[in-house]
Amino acid sequence: DAPLRNALSDPAGLPELRAQIAAQLGLARGFAPEIGRVVVTAGTAEALSLVTEGLRNRLGRAPVVAVEDPGYRSGRRAMMSAGATLVGVPVDGDGIDVDVLGRIGPVDAVVVTPTHQYPLGSVMPVARRLRLLDWATRTGAVVVEDDYDSEFRHRGSPVPALAALDATSVVVHVGGFSKTLDPRLRCSYVVLPPGPVHEAVAASRLARGPVVAEPVQVALAHLLRTGALRRHLGRVRRDYTHRRERVATRVAAVAGLEARALDGGLHAVLTWSGRAAGRDVVARMARSGVLVSAVEEYEVSPGSAPAGIVLGYGALTLPQLDRALDVLLEVLRVRGD
Secondary structure: OOOOOOOOOOOOOOOOHHHHHHHHHHHHHHOOOOOHHEEEEOOOOHHHHHHHHHEEEEEEOOOOEEEEEEEOOOHHHHHHHHOOEEEEEEEEEEEEHHHHHHHHOOOOOEEEEEOOOOOOOOOOOOOHHHHHHHHHHHHHEEEEEOOOOOEOOOOOOOOOHHHHHEEEEEEEEEEEEEOOOOOOHOOEEEEEOOOOOHHHOOOOHHHHOOOOHHHHHHHHHHHHHOOHHHHHHHHHHHHHHHHHHHHHHHHHOOEEEEOOOOOOOEEEEEEEEEEEEEEEEEHHHHHHHOOHHHHHOOOOOOOOOOEEEEEOOOOOOOHHHHHHHHHHHHHHHOOOO
């Protein structure tokens, strides 16, 4: 490989990394964008902030953005910081409710996690994906697809990315390396559709300048080009499958406790029958040294989420996972729920 340059990177990202990302999307997600449509960002939150800024500059006002309720908190904060006005849309077992989306009035964009809704875990079927794209085409809205953990599909057939179904250039596709490698790398990417949105977001990227250290980009390009990342994914998928199965097996043995979001990804949503509030359970678990989040913390509108906790298992050993589940069961038992 060529030595690292003593110069600033291209604001859009290292060309070699962008080329490798485009090739990987062709293999794994069913669409192979031109390299010029790929823009490197400093994590998913920065990607959403960048897209929001581009829309704001293009429209000359604060963009109105529909978001899943419950949904991704850091992304909401980033978009609000970039000037967006957010509107929550409920989700059901098939993802964002497109009927409600069509009734809330004009919006400029909608942000969705269709492959594995965060945090509840639903997978949007192809029929609803096509309805969402049809709605966006008719209304002129942009669909931002946050494809944050599509590499980890544990059960069921793979579903094509929205970007792979997009025939009218309405989808902005967001992906990254936080789940596959390490969130501390702060490296994600945006695939922009041709047209005014591409121009506006690319201009914002140029104005912000490069945001991901070039050594990180060089290393990621190397991992993609040599197949090392693909081999790494093969190994860790097996580990994550074992952890997922441990959660499913232990929860299934407890009456009144349910595990959701296990079809893919690296987290589980655990809900229960009874009166225990998620925030109360989170506080009690924290006193035992186990840190989790309440599902209610992801709400846009109060009452939109069930009582439960979000348990990430990607970084846990099996003994640590067992202890977290032990603590949860003890907290629920002490409360008498």
